[in-house]
Amino acid sequence: MIDIKLIRENPDLVKEKIKKREMNLDSIVDEIREVDAAKREQLGKVEAMKAEQNAASKQIPQIKKAGGDASEIMAKMKELVAQIKEGDAKVGELEEKQKTLILSLPNLPDDDVVAGGKEQNEPIRYFGEKPKFDFEMKNHVELCENLGLIDYERGAKIAGAGSWLYRGWGSRLEWALLNFFINEHIKDGFEFILPPHMLGYQCGYVAGQFPKFTDEVYWIKNPTSNDEKFMLPTAETALVNIHRDEVLTKDDLPRKYIAYTPCYRREAGSYRSEERGMIRGHQFNKVEMVQYTEDDKSDIAFKELVEKAERLVQELGLHYRLSKLAAGDCSFSMARTYDIEVWIPSMEIYKEVSSASNARDYQARRGNIRYRGEDKKMHFAHTLNASGLATSRVIPAIVEQYQNEDGSVTVPEVLRPYLGIDVIKPGMGM
RNA sequence: GGAGACGUAUCGAAGUGGUCAUAACGGGGCGCACUCGAAAUGCGUUAGCCCUAACGGGCUCGAGGGUUCGAAUCCCUCCGUCUCCGCCA
Numbered sequence: 451m452i453d454i455k456l457i458r459e460n461p462d463l464v465k466e467k468i469k470k471r472e473m474n475l476d477s478i479v480d481e482i483r484e485v486d487a488a489k490r491e492q493l494g495k496v497e498a499m500k501a502e503q504n505a506a507s508k509q510i511p512q513i514k515k516a517g518g519d520a521s522e523i524m525a526k527m528k529e530l531v532a533q534i535k536e537g538d539a540k541v542g543e544l545e546e547k548q549k550t551l552i553l554s555l556p557n558l559p560d561d562d563v564v565a566g567g568k569e570q571n572e573p574i575r576y577f578g579e580k581p582k583f584d585f586e587m588k589n590h591v592e593l594c595e596n597l598g599l600i601d602y603e604r605g606a607k608i609a610g611a612g613s614w615l616y617r618g619w620g621s622r623l624e625w626a627l628l629n630f631f632i633n634e635h636i637k638d639g640f641e642f643i644l645p646p647h648m649l650g651y652q653c654g655y656v657a658g659q660f661p662k663f664t665d666e667v668y669w670i671k672n673p674t675s676n677d678e679k680f681m682l683p684t685a686e687t688a689l690v691n692i693h694r695d696e697v698l699t700k701d702d703l704p705r706k707y708i709a710y711t712p713c714y715r716r717e718a719g720s721y722r723s724e725e726r727g728m729i730r731g732h733q734f735n736k737v738e739m740v741q742y743t744e745d746d747k748s749d750i751a752f753k754e755l756v757e758k759a760e761r762l763v764q765e766l767g768l769h770y771r772l773s774k775l776a777a778g779d780c781s782f783s784m785a786r787t788y789d790i791e792v793w794i795p796s797m798e799i800y801k802e803v804s805s806a807s808n809a810r811d812y813q814a815r816r817g818n819i820r821y822r823g824e825d826k827k828m829h830f831a832h833t834l835n836a837s838g839l840a841t842s843r844v845i846p847a848i849v850e851q852y853q854n855e856d857g858s859v860t861v862p863e864v865l866r867p868y869l870g871i872d873v874i875k876p877g878m879g880m
Numbered sequence: 881g882g883a884g885a886c887g888u889a890u891c892g893a894a895g896u897g898g899u900c901a902u903a904a905c906g907g908g909g910c911g912c913a914c915u916c917g918a919a920a921u922g923c924g925u926u927a928g929c930c931c932u933a934a935c936g937g938g939c940u941c942g943a944g945g946g947u948u949c950g951a952a953u954c955c956c957u958c959c960g961u962c963u964c965c966g967c968c969a
Contacts (some may be wrong), residue, residue: 527949
């Protein structure tokens with residue numbers, strides 16, 4: 451949520467920054483300002499009346515106590531109360547309207563984030579090289595099926611398109627990856643959280659997914675109650691709500707959390723035929739990192755998160771690149787986003803395995819997440835998140851980049867202690 | 881699923897229709913005094929948000945609504961917490 455004071459005092463700046471995202475919301479910004487002015491005028495009137503009412507309410511018991519007759523004042527108050535009620539309703543309406551409008555504004559990109567859409571994304575660095583094969587390489591779907599790692603057909607049978615199931619060594623590989631990630635994060639001092647997977651509406655609101663993207667998550671409804679929950683689309687949604695409506699102390703910060711959860715996404719309309727296999731599914735596993743920091747320390751945390759995510763891919767020995775996203779490609783709630791994209795040989799494309807973002811105070815304002823600073827004043831915290839990592843793109847990258855001519859896949863060195871084998875071979879059983 | 885209790889500051893908790901919600905009382909924190917220092921003791925101090933250039937004003941007793949001139953207090957709805965019983969991985 452953008453600070454109303456900034457919109458009030460510097461609307462042009464807000465407009466310009468939003469334009470960097472290739473959105474023109476000038477009319478909304480103007481409307482917010484109009485509603486704001488009207489609201490403040492109305493508020494002034496109502497508050498003056500309330501002051502009058504409060505003064506009268508203090509008099510009544512005194513008059514009564516002195517044995518006087520307060521009925522005249524009471525009659526007068528009745529009129530005033532009606533006016534106050536009317537005025538309050540107007541203020542409420544205007545406030546509601548203003549809030550709805552402000553919520554439709556995305557976060558403002560940082561100054562150094564370039565304007566434009568996806569095509570303006572800038573690769574910052576590459577790690578490793580594209581593997582070359584002196585045999586005919588297979589894509590990850592073939593490899594995973596041949597090796598019995600993933601069962602796409604039966605996954606689709608039991609849950610529909612975009613669902614798969616891991617089996618045998620595939621499950622073990624998946625589990626090894628997750629364990630590897632989690633252990634690395636624990637070593638770095640992150641607290642390991644296992645959050646609920648079904649969340650209340652407010653969580654999506656604070657994270658910035660709602661109200662705009664309510665259609666993109668799965669909703670759980672029950673026949674016997676009105677209680678509705680949604681399946682978390684990323685653990686960020688849960689982690690960023692842990693300290694909602696709390697006042698943290700300076701010593702509490704930074705807070706460093708990781709969580710492992712499946713991520714549930716409808717991905718309605720986003721299926722593309724070239725995205726075969728497990729590149730895009732309705733459920734995928736991810737370890738997510740979230741930090742809460744003081745409002746002048748989030749740049750340090752951002753750097754840490756990017757480096758941590760990179761290190762994991764590096765240790766797996768995968769060729770990847772780090773890209774700095776242009777304003778238009780950053781998530782709605784984020785001031786800056788860097789993607790780590792791993793090379794998928796069969797697709798000849800880099801695919802995101804981690805997205806690291808700094809929301810600055812955008813989510814904290816929505817969630818009223820504050821801390822008392824050294825200056826004894828209240829500050830909104832900054833929140834950041836990064837995947838560390840999403841496995842659904844890592845496994846395709848591993849099996850493709852590490853494939854051998856005989857259809858086997860060499861296990862990356864760091865995973866061998868977890869798996870207990872060096873090579874996954876066709877026909878090796880479960 | 882059945883029955884009941886509760887939700888007030890940093891924590892415990894009082895307040896059951898007005899003139900003590902800048903919240904009694906107690907704990908914790910902080911400051912000062914005493915002390916070589918500490919403990920103990922004493923004194924003081926310990927909200928946030930909104931409007932305003934300022935003076936000042938308004939809001940907040942889990943949330944929302946109602947009754948009333950006036951609600952923490954009475955009524956309704958919802959949310960949450962706890963206890964007991966039942967059921968259960």
